[in-house]
Amino acid sequence: METDLTREEHLEVAREWFPFYKEVFAAGYAKGEKKALRRQRAVILLMLQKKFGAVPPGLRARLKEIADLERLASLTVTAGTATSPDNVVRAISLPHLQ
Numbered sequence: 001m002e003t004d005l006t007r008e009e010h011l012e013v014a015r016e017w018f019p020f021y022k023e024v025f026a027a028g029y030a031k032g033e034k035k036a037l038r039r040q041r042a043v044i045l046l047m048l049q050k051k052f053g054a055v056p057p058g059l060r061a062r063l064k065e066i067a068d069l070e071r072l073a074s075l076t077v078t079a080g081t082a083t084s085p086d087n088v089v090r091a092i093s094l095p096h097l098q
Contacts, residue, residue, distance in 0.1 A: 033069070036069055037066075037067060037069060037072065040069060040072040040073065040076065041063045041064065041066075041072060043076055044063060044072065044075055044076050044079045044088070045060065045063070047076070047079045047080055048079050048082070048085055048088065051079075051082070052084065052085055055085060056085055056089075058089075059085055059088060059089055059092075062089070062092050063075070063092070066092070074091075075088060075091055075092065078091040
């Protein structure tokens with residue numbers, strides 16, 4: 001596709017529009033990440049409900065505080081192998097290795 005714009009004009013257009021696109025992409029990424037966090041928390045809660053019945057409200061609240069998808073993935077494994085909800089509570093209390 002040919003245009004009549006010079007290289008300098010292309011660069012000027014890019015400079016003007018880049019902040020807009022950067023903002024749009026960042027907002028989309030943040031929205032997707034929030035959705036992934038909600039889903040991962042829901043998986044953990046569902047696993048615990050199926051295994052043990054009611055999930056303690058304190059555990060629900062602690063899970064909501066976690067905003068790290070890797071940490072939630074690790075807790076999903078813990079929930080799958082837990083013998084009680086307390087196993088997950090203890091895992092949340094452990095320092096998370098970076």
